[in-house]
Amino acid sequence: MTRADVNHMDVVATAGHVDHGKSALVRALTGMEPDRWAEERRRGLTIDLGFAWTTLRSGRRVAVVDVPGHEKFVGNMLAGVGPVPAALLVVAADDGWSAQTAEHVAVLDALGVRHALLAVTKSDLADPEPVVADVGERLAGTSLGDAPAVSVSALTGVGIPELGAALDALLAGLPPPDPTAPVRLWIDRAFTIRGAGTVVTGTLAAGSVAGGDRLLLGDREVVVRGVQSLGAPVERASATARVALNLRAVSVEEISRGDALLTPGAFRRTGVVDVTLTAEPGERLPSEPVVHVGSATVGARLRPLDGAVARLRLASPLPLRIGDRLLLRDPGARRVVGADVRDVAPPELRRRGAARRRAAELTAQPQGADGAAADLARRRIVRADDFAAMGWPVPAGATAHGSWLLAAGLADELAGRLPDVVARYRRLRPLEAGPPLEVVRRALELPDVDLVGAVVRPPLVLREGRVVDGTAALPPEVQRAVDVIRARLAQDPFAAPEAPELSAAGLGVRELAAAVRSGQLVRIADGVYLAPGVADEARRRLAGIAQPFTLSAARQAWGTSRRVAVPLAEWLDAQGATVRLPDNTRRLR
Numbered sequence: 055m056t057r058a059d060v061n062h063m064d065v066v067a068t069a070g071h072v073d074h075g076k077s078a079l080v081r082a083l084t085g086m087e088p089d090r091w092a093e094e095r096r097r098g099l100t101i102d103l104g105f106a107w108t109t110l111r112s113g114r115r116v117a118v119v120d121v122p123g124h125e126k127f128v129g130n131m132l133a134g135v136g137p138v139p140a141a142l143l144v145v146a147a148d149d150g151w152s153a154q155t156a157e158h159v160a161v162l163d164a165l166g167v168r169h170a171l172l173a174v175t176k177s178d179l180a181d182p183e184p185v186v187a188d189v190g191e192r193l194a195g196t197s198l199g200d201a202p203a204v205s206v207s208a209l210t211g212v213g214i215p216e217l218g219a220a221l222d223a224l225l226a227g228l229p230p231p232d233p234t235a236p237v238r239l240w241i242d243r244a245f246t247i248r249g250a251g252t253v254v255t256g257t258l259a260a261g262s263v264a265g266g267d268r269l270l271l272g273d274r275e276v277v278v279r280g281v282q283s284l285g286a287p288v289e290r291a292s293a294t295a296r297v298a299l300n301l302r303a304v305s306v307e308e309i310s311r312g313d314a315l316l317t318p319g320a321f322r323r324t325g326v327v328d329v330t331l332t333a334e335p336g337e338r339l340p341s342e343p344v345v346h347v348g349s350a351t352v353g354a355r356l357r358p359l360d361g362a363v364a365r366l367r368l369a370s371p372l373p374l375r376i377g378d379r380l381l382l383r384d385p386g387a388r389r390v391v392g393a394d395v396r397d398v399a400p401p402e403l404r405r406r407g408a409a410r411r412r413a414a415e416l417t418a419q420p421q422g423a424d425g426a427a428a429d430l431a432r433r434r435i436v437r438a439d440d441f442a443a444m445g446w447p448v449p450a451g452a453t454a455h456g457s458w459l460l461a462a463g464l465a466d467e468l469a470g471r472l473p474d475v476v477a478r479y480r481r482l483r484p485l486e487a488g489p490p491l492e493v494v495r496r497a498l499e500l501p502d503v504d505l506v507g508a509v510v511r512p513p514l515v516l517r518e519g520r521v522v523d524g525t526a527a528l529p530p531e532v533q534r535a536v537d538v539i540r541a542r543l544a545q546d547p548f549a550a551p552e553a554p555e556l557s558a559a560g561l562g563v564r565e566l567a568a569a570v571r572s573g574q575l576v577r578i579a580d581g582v583y584l585a586p587g588v589a590d591e592a593r594r595r596l597a598g599i600a601q602p603f604t605l606s607a608a609r610q611a612w613g614t615s616r617r618v619a620v621p622l623a624e625w626l627d628a629q630g631a632t633v634r635l636p637d638n639t640r641r642l643r
Contacts, residue, residue: 063107063283063295064225065257066171067119069158070144075175078208079144080118083217084108107284107296110222117284117296118142119257139228139259139294140169142221143201145189148180156192157388163196164332164381164392171224172203173217178210231293235260236320237269238373239297240348244309251279252306254315255298256349261317263297264290269315276315277302312350314373321373322443328400328416329380331362332392339364339391340384347372347380356382360413364393365400374398375445376429377421397429398444423447431461435501455508458501468498468509476514476521484529485564487571488514488522518571528568535559536569543585548592548614548622550582579621592622593631593642602639 068076080086086106107117141162145155162170172189174182182205193201204220206213239256247253263269267278282298283291291297299315314321333339345354345368353369366380374380378395396416403409419428427449430436438448438459448454451462475497479489491503500506507516515522528536538559539551551559556566566583569575575583595611596603603611609619623640626632632640 063115063117064140064228065117065119065294065296066140066142066221066225068142068144069162071146071149071152071154071158074144074146074149074155075208076144079142079173079175079206079217080106082206082208082211082214083221084118110218112222114222114225115284116221116225119296139167140224141167141171141198143170143172143189143193143198145172145174145185146176146179147174147182147185147205148176150185151188151192155189157390159193159196159198160390161381162198164390166197166332166379166392168197168199169224169228170198170201171217171220172201174203174205175208177205177213178207228294232260233262233292235293236317237261237263237267237315238317238321238348239263239269239299239315240350241309241313241315242311242349244306244311246306247300250300252301252304252309253298254301254309255296256315258291258293258295258297260293262290262292263299263315268318270318271301271304271309271313271315275318276304312348312352314348314350316373319439320443321375322398322440323371323373324398325368325371326400327366327368327374327380327395328359328397328412329364329366329393330396330416331364331382332394333362340382340386340389343382343391344385345372345380345382347374347378354382357409359403359409361417363396363413363416365403365409366393375443376425377445395445399440401432423449427451427462430459433461434464435460435505453508456504458505458508460505460508465508468500469511471498472509472511472514472521473523476523480523485532485568486520487517487568488520490520491516494521517573520571522571522573528565528572528574531560532565532568535561535565536574539583540574540585546613547585547588548612548618550578550584550614550618552617553581556581556583578618578625582618582621584618584622588622589626589629589631592626596632596642602635602641604639608640 068080070076084106085108107115109115143159143162145151172186172193174185174189186203186205190200190203193199202220202224204213204217206217237258238260239258241254241256243255245253263278263281265278265280268275269278278299279302280300281288281291283295331339339356339358341356343354343356345352345366350372352372355367357365357367359365374395376395376398380393380395382391382393383389396419401412403412415432419425426446429446430441430449430452436459437457438454439457441448441459448459449462453460453462453465455465472494475494476488479493480486489497491506494506495503498509506521510516510521513523539561542549542551561569566575566577570577573586576586576588577583592612596608599607599611605619605623608623609616612619612622623632627634627640630643633643634640
């Protein structure tokens, strides 16, 4: 079969009571057998996830995840429904609403599934209309709302064309997936194919994947050898799609259901999350719920913070993002609760009243871009990649500096504090031009010295690893001595004062270093100080003599002594202004 891109596919999961005919309905709709194992066919129930697919009359391709209906296999049911955006609820006309139907609807409601279709099966055995009316009333108060209904019989084929048309209309209303988003493929099956190696399957809800792509499996980078979708090899599969990925150099024993294949750097694995529960705050919540997300299932400890806000400590870290919907299941009470992830890197709650304040903060925090701005304002400074991996967009007004992101207005606020930091430092050390970068970092509580550059404003400048006030004066007596030297150099740029003159003027090593840091003198070598701009003047004079030139010719052009000419020539070499040749002559570069 020719390889091609999978441009679009829709995925729908079945839900409903055992023996209400989900698998038979899938067979009638797709012509495929979804049950995977001989034991399933022998016992007449779906134990694990089954898959089938078809093309509807409109040309829309749809993959159906046939999930278990037996109560002992609810965990597998959740693995199938978790990553799927739409559901096909199956209720038999001769049996009607059951406890297990209620349980599955509770799962769909807790997951926030808003796109669903009701199929009343076995309509050849009983009048479907009472069941349609009863189920419709029960769904009205859930996220499924006013789900359209179709009466069908898998045995006679009655209603199957209408079901296909209703499914087509339902899927047309799904929000479009983002094929450019990072990949997070929750693995729901892993097996070995002779000659191909390890293959994993899952529902690609966002992004795209192709052969040769590198993805993270836990802390390990793996390579996708090949991609299949709808039973055929493809060059690239784009969301939404059911995919099978052949992984290179990975054994099936290294993979479990609930593992995720991730775009490197795009997700943050976390063991602590703050969530907002969809249950009423007054309801009793399990202290140790089982958490389901995608195909993953992990234990957790739940700490109510206040109202509907809680903190979850996961038994194993998961790659979660802000906005993810989790499902919390109470194994004892068979109760499920939805939870929206609000923070994947929450603050410690150490002080008295911190939990209540944190709950109030999250309750007031909006979603989307406004939520990103509020969260960044709380964090103040974060690495841009980490912020994106949390699930936030870059908020308007934020300051990007290198790999860092600063909250709106924070850079200006810190810039306003910086002059006082510099002034206080110079009062303590008047012969130093300004504080070193590390001193500034600590004073402003910055996480990295690279961020100092983001808060420096004129007249402050970065110079030689310090923040320097370009207008700051040296101590008066030192400034007077430097002024004398600079006046002399203005008349004769290469007449560097000798050591006794400097000493007599009160310019020792520390004072001269301060003058250099302030930009008023240039240190050519030990004991040789000239004025700024000397390099340009030296080059200008050298341009007027024959090239290449000797040191003697340069000394004559500069009109100075050998004491100054030798280190000046070497300094110009180091500055890249001149090139020293093998015969010890030089030329301008």
